[in-house]
Amino acid sequence: MTFNPYANPYGYLPPNYQGNVTPNIPQNYQNNIPPQPAPSAPNVNAPLQISCVVVQSEQEAKSYPVAPGNNVIFKNETDPFMYSKTMGNSPLDPPVFEKYRLVKEDETESKTVEKTEKIDLADYARRSELSDYAKRSDVDKLNEQIERLKREVYALRNKPDQKSGGQL
């Protein structure tokens, strides 16, 4: 018995486009093609699969095919950007494309940030408190100026008497 190459486990019977029929293939082989399984719709309830793909440009990330209900993260290997492309559960939903800038975290800066976070905020005055203090300070200064002006007025009032007293 000769081996039939078309009786493969995938159920595929390749058509002969030249019209040459090999002895093992029936004449009506086109009708013997087993029906392909109906395309299965993507599982809507499946959890979102996330994968990372290295790309060279933003355009490449934008044009990268993404299956419905999936999210693909792209890392730009030439520029410090990362992209995210998410497809909704329906193929009709428009893809959501997001762009992120990568910022290198410096260790010294991060330590400084940690130190500033440890500072007790109770040691600092609020803006409203400072405003009140500034107002009180202004009032005190005005009071001082008023007192100084009163003294000058008093001195000026007494001055003509001294002059007239001198002339007399």
Added chain:
Amino acid sequence: MDINAMMSMLGQLKSNPRQMLMQRFNIPENIGNDPQNIIQHLMNTGQVSQDQFNRAMQIKKMFMK
């Protein structure tokens, strides 16, 4: 496998691979010849998963380098 049968298969694949694959994966004619559209259709219909496509692209990049 018979060498003649194998050569016949290869000949068919070489002569019209597009139609053979279109028939195999139930790809409608209106999808066109754009590979992006074809793979999107395959993923939309659940015939190819995102992970499979990503791995295929990785292999392609390995050979393209």
